Amino acid sequence: MANDNQLRGSKGWVTYRPELKVLDCTIRDGGLMNNHQFDEKFVTAVYQACNEAGIDYMEVGYKADKKVFSTTKFGPWKFCAEDDLRKMVGEQKGGTKISVMADADRTNYHSDILPRDKSVIDLVRVATYVNQIPAAIDMIKDAHDKGYETTVNLMAVSTVQDWELDDALDALAQSPVGTLYLVDSFGSLYSEQIDALMQKYLKIAKSVGKEVGIHTHNNLQLAYSNTIEAIILGANRVDASLAGLGRGSGNCQMELLLSFLHNPKFRLRPVLQCIQEHVEPLREKLRWGFGIPYLITGYLNQHPRAAMEFMEGENHRDIVKFFDSVMEEE
DSSP states (O other): OOOTTTOOOGGGGGGOOTTOEEEEOHHHHHGGGTTTOOOHHHHHHHHHHHHHHTOSEEEEEEOOOTTTSOTTTSOGGGTOOHHHHHHHHOSSOOSSEEEEEEETTSOOHHHHSOOGGGOSOOEEEEEEOGGGHHHHHHHHHHHHHTTOEEEEEEOOGGGSOHHHHHHHHHHHHTSSOSEEEEEOTTSOOOHHHHHHHHHHHHHHHHHTTOEEEEEOBOTTSOHHHHHHHHHHHTOOEEEEBGGGOSSTTOBOBHHHHHHHHOOTTOOSHHHHHHIIIIIGGGHHHHOOSOOHHHHHHHHTTOOTHHHHHHHTSTTTTOHHHHHHHHHHHO
């Protein structure tokens, strides 16, 4: 019987690009729906699925400053202590590399991010807004000097003026960061905007030998198509999550992405099994994924926090009420 890597037509190989790397952000982005309180069994199951599926990186959570965020309100994956990471990895680390995200101005990176040879972490992803670029560059340099791979996620670019974005990208390109990530924070970007932004990112990144990545949200049901568009244009670092589990409307779905890539190293079955046994049972409680309240905030180019709060309530199906409430604030 043919395995899932053989069930492809000959034309499908046109999407195969060996230099493209996939990062799973299920636990990190999904943690924004439950204050990072996934239990150890769930996190370990996702890690095992990533290893078995051949996924390149798994982003476990944040390296948040405990002086800023309460350890009673937030679960362990908000802080990604080394001991917790080692429990997840087990006695022998698999082929999937471990990633954490560090927010500019909200991470005590000098002490909480250990030297690379003392950690199971492989990749540090710095998340920043344009007004935090100097702090982000210091964090990138710190992680790079400690021996980590690095990326930078420049957030909320849909709200940024062109000149601000140009200045930010120019400054980040001169840092030792390995990848510049185009992030559709509010799930508000259409393909034309993805095209224009990717061309900008690629021009700057390629001139200094860096890669470009893509991280999307599904408010307008464009996370998958926008990810494909970015890949076609040249993005070699791609984010996705199991069943799209992520903040609000969720992310590009891993099962869709792997089906598109046609890279023989990826296996779909472990992803589907983890979704069936571990991810989907959480859907009713966490209520992530496309929903009209998330559509409305994406359409308005707003952070989804209002939609998330509304979806947690008992009247989450009263979509007209939500529409009226946010339009009154416009």
